[in-house]
Amino acid sequence: MWPMSNTRVRGAAAYWPAAGLLGRVDEADREILLGLGHGVVYPAGQIAIREADTSDYALLLLGGTVKVTAHAQDGREALLAVRMAGDLVGELAGIDGQPRIGTVTACGRVLARYILRSELLECTKQHPAIGLALSASVVAKLRTATGRIVDFTGCDVLGRLARILHHLAVIYGRPGRNEAQLPLSQPEMATLVGAAESSIHKALRALRESGAVVTGYRRITILDLDHLARIAVEAAPPEGVAAGPAGSPAISPNT
Incomplete structure (x- = not known):
């Protein structure tokens, strides 16, 4: 310091x-x-x-x-x-x-x-x-x-990742812009979402292929917030199908 x-x-x-x-x-x-x-x-x-x-x-x-x-x-x-x-x-x-x-x-x-x-x-x-x-x-x-906790119940890894990224972009992005950049590595995204890194890698690939995001070293750039929001809603698994494999996301309001 x-x-x-x-x-x-x-x-x-x-x-x-x-x-x-x-x-x-x-x-x-x-x-x-x-x-x-x-x-x-x-x-x-x-x-x-x-x-x-x-x-x-x-x-x-x-x-x-x-x-x-x-x-x-x-x-x-x-x-x-x-x-x-x-x-x-x-x-x-x-x-x-x-x-x-x-x-x-x-x-x-x-x-x-x-x-x-x-x-x-x-x-x-x-x-x-x-x-x-x-x-x-x-x-x-x-x-x-x-x-x-509520949003992630019954939601697959892609849906959970899309919701987390959308939330952070809305909170910290510039008002009126449909894009944002977040300084997150893949391991950090995995712990935020509560998923294995391999699952995050697959979810990010899907988001990239959809045109919603691009990724770089320790950062992810959201190109289309509206599209990301649609993915977040549509990516939930069918009724009765369990959520992603690696447990629950880490949750805490503060330090």
Whole structure:
């Protein structure tokens, strides 16, 4: 982790997705949030928050992407979520002071504000609109986690992958655009979907052949969101046919 002098630096996002904390507040409250804590830079691969740690700071993401992971009882690592600019991560420990439930790792260069629990709580007391926005963002993550459980029931790997990619593109893509780019590797997609990598490889090939996506090293570009949405609906197996082979997807609203 490297210190950063201010928030107006190269690599910060040019806009804030509506689903993230920064996208839920007005300009005045956004400036207040951007003034909290101090700026930090995480290089690719660095752990920003570690599972089971008792630290209580939160990170307000300004640029880049992080992944949230946790270890299952059998030792396997599960990818719980992907978070991008505008999101607050680590807020559960920042609110209740309990140990971390996941590890946050930089997927590339990440810019953030490092905010102590005491400062975050004081901010929500002094600025009720920020507190409401924070609550709304946590609720949205919980709704997403619940929705994934419901959506994935009885859905094959292709359908589950299409739904995950569509959801992430809608949340983090530019408004009004029918395409988006996501920094996800095939192993990460496999853990998000709850499928074997070989199954993800086949599903991606089907999506590529349909013209919905193109893939590259650690990234997937969605070319047609509407087409992807149709695939997500149509790819469910016939009634009575079980879902994909590799178990349930990893689900968690937060860290």
